[in-house]
Each structure stands twice: as structure tokens, then as C-alpha cells.
Amino acid sequence: MPVADVQHDLDTLTLTMTAQFAAAPERVWQVYADPRQLEKVWGPPSYPATVVDHDLVPGGRVTYFMTGPEGDKHAGYWQITAVDEPRSFSFDDGFADLNFTPNPDLQVSSNTYTFTANGGGTRAVFVSRYESAEALEQVLAMGIVEGATSAINQIDALVA
Numbered sequence: 001m002p003v004a005d006v007q008h009d010l011d012t013l014t015l016t017m018t019a020q021f022a023a024a025p026e027r028v029w030q031v032y033a034d035p036r037q038l039e040k041v042w043g044p045p046s047y048p049a050t051v052v053d054h055d056l057v058p059g060g061r062v063t064y065f066m067t068g069p070e071g072d073k074h075a076g077y078w079q080i081t082a083v084d085e086p087r088s089f090s091f092d093d094g095f096a097d098l099n100f101t102p103n104p105d106l107q108v109s110s111n112t113y114t115f116t117a118n119g120g121g122t123r124a125v126f127v128s129r130y131e132s133a134e135a136l137e138q139v140l141a142m143g144i145v146e147g148a149t150s151a152i153n154q155i156d157a158l159v160a
Contacts, residue, residue: 002124002156003149008140010133015109015144017126019152023159025115028122029086031155032056032113040158042066044150047074052100058083062091063100075100081110088114093128107135126152 002019009016021028031037035054042049043066053063062078075098078091090113095106102108109128116123126148130136 001149001153003152006145006149008136008145010136013130013133013136015128015130015136015139017145017148017152019124019126019155020118021122021124021156021159022120023122023156025117025122026086027159028115028124028155031158032089033085035062037158038062039064041151041154044147045154047147056080056083056089063096065098073098077102078111082112086115088112107131107139109135109139124152 002021003017004020005018007016008014031041033056035051038054039049039051042064047066047068049064049066051062051064053061055061058080060080062080063075065073065075067073075096076094077096077100078093080089080091082090091111092108093111094108095103097103107130109130111126111128114125130139
């Protein structure tokens with residue numbers, strides 16, 4: 001499985017996931033740069049994503065919803081803060097209603113995804129930073145580690 005390490009740190013308010021992919025960084029980058037590819041890996045297999053808007057540039061926005069096994073929909077958005085193609089991008093990730101209006105009752109995380117060449121493939125580091133220990137604990141309790149791990153582990157099959 002691509003996900004090799006998962007660490008959360010309540011002192012630094014971070015969740016860090018590290019993965020190794022069998023493809024070059026440029027190919028892994030394309031998974032995030034192409035909304036149709038992103039749909040195949042953003043949600044866990046039981047909650048596939050549909051990307052509605054996709055503007056992966058600083059100041060741009062990505063909107064999506066995930067559909068659960070019972071047909072329930074859960075929306076979210078990325079507010080893109082930095083892009084260094086194909087090495088990294090940063091964004092704020094938040095929950096939203098189905099009109100993509102941010103939900104102020106749920107957590108927003110600041111994220112940086114970094115892709116570096118490593119052993120003929122790509123080492124990816126996914127760092128999410130939360131506003132408080134309580135916010136990090138809330139998403140941990142919601143199953144973020146399991147969901148994100150199962151989503152990230154889909155990337156190897158897509159880039160093969």
C-alpha cells in the first residue's frame with residue numbers, strides 16, 4: 001500500500017501522511033490537476049467524489065461532494081493558496097453545504113501536499129494543520145485517517 005506512515009501531533013496541530021507511489025512526480029501531480037482523475041481518488045472507495053469546480057491556481061477554488069453508499073452527499077471545498085507545479089500545492093480544505101457555502105460549524109484545515117522524486121517513483125507528504133487540538137481530535141474521531149488512507153491508496157492503480 002502506498003501510505004507508509006501516518007502521524008498526528010496535538011502540539012503542532014498537524015496530521016501528516018507519507019506515501020510512496022510508483023510513478024514520477026509529474027504523473028502524481030496530474031491526479032490532482034485533472035478533476036476527472038481527482039474524482040477517482042479524493043474520496044474513499046465507499047464515498048466517491050464528484051468535482052464540480054476545479055481551478056488549481058493561487059486564489060482558485062475546487063468544489064466537490066462525496067456520495068455515500070446510501071446516496072447521502074457531503075460537500076467540501078478547497079481554497080488554493082499556493083501552487084508549485086509539479087512539486088507542491090497548498091490549500092484550505094473545508095466542509096460546505098450542497099451549494100458549497102462553507103459550514104462554519106465544521107473544521108477548516110490548512111494543507112500542503114508535496115511530491116518529490118524518490119527511488120524511481122514519488123514520495124508524497126500530505127500535511128494538514130488545524131486551528132486547535134480539539135479540531136484535530138474532531139476529525140480524527142470522524143475517521144479522517146482511515147478515509148484518507150483508503151483514498152490515497154487508490155492512486156497507484158490510477159497512475160499505473
